């Protein structure tokens with residue numbers, strides 16, 4: 001799954017990334033000019049974008065601070081033009097914690113707007129044509145826009161958290177995603193007749209909602225599944241000391257898609273059939289398999305739940321998982337196998 005982001009920097013150990021749609025905004029501003037869309041007359045486009053970027057970042061950081069306080073773990077923040085998405089390894093799923101976390105972002109923007117008003121209104125007049133007024137309007141807009149009850153906006157999370165207090169997490173997520181989609185389609189239709197910006201925002205909300213739904217579905221399906229139930233058991237064991245050309249011969253007569261390099265009955269790495277052409281191209285045939293195998297893995301017990309595996313792969317922390325029964329390795333899980341199993345389970349058991 002490609003994320004379409006550009007890594008920027010790290011803050012409090014959280015990776016900050018810029019989504020490429022941010023440049024779409026630069027392009028739109030370049031064409032239309034800031035004045036015409038009425039966001040801030042006279043404010044230079046580039047300065048406007050930098051300021052929006054900073055306030056979106058502050059907005060996201062406040063989400064993260066609350067999330068961390070309630071036991072969440074934040075990997076990265078992706079900045080979209082109208083808001084950011086904090087990628088969390090662990091999201092607080094207690095409704096009240098999620099509610100506080102979701103509110104924190106818009107609350108920060110409203111607080112900044114409030115402070116600007118209190119500090120500057122008596123002297124320069126907020127709402128007039130000056131720089132501070134633009135900052136005020138930007139924060140008010142960000143706060144309000146993010147309160148739209150549509151996933152992945154904070155309003156969608158707030159809606160889910162409120163519903164989840166009584167109706168449970170999964171039902172509430174489904175409802176919140178549906179409401180968000182309806183709202184996004186509404187915005188797109190209105191956008192066609194009223195303002196192209198609404199169309200653009202509608203598309204953004206719709207795509208964000210779809211990604212959220214996909215992620216939710218996968219996690220929902222995998223939450224009751226044990227590693228031993230879905231691991232790929234058809235793999236071929238190879239010793240670490242054989243050269244690549246010997247592996248090619250083994251691959252010719254084997255039907256396995258994966259070859260596990262074992263040393264003293266413990267896995268040390270993995271080679272996949274689909275990578276063989278690339279490996280042959282890049283390496284001398286005499287190179288040992290132990291030198292080129294993929295060692296980026298974790299070992300789990302067969303009775304482990306698969307819920308978090310997808311996040312591990314998505315965040316590129318690991319590229320495969322060795323599954324054990326007792327102290328014997330019985331299978332492996334890798335991103336494609338996990339996705340295929342999820343699709344099969346989805347068609348068998350769950351309907352959305």
Ligand code: ZN
Nearest residue numbers: 105106146154
């Ligand atoms: Zn937010």
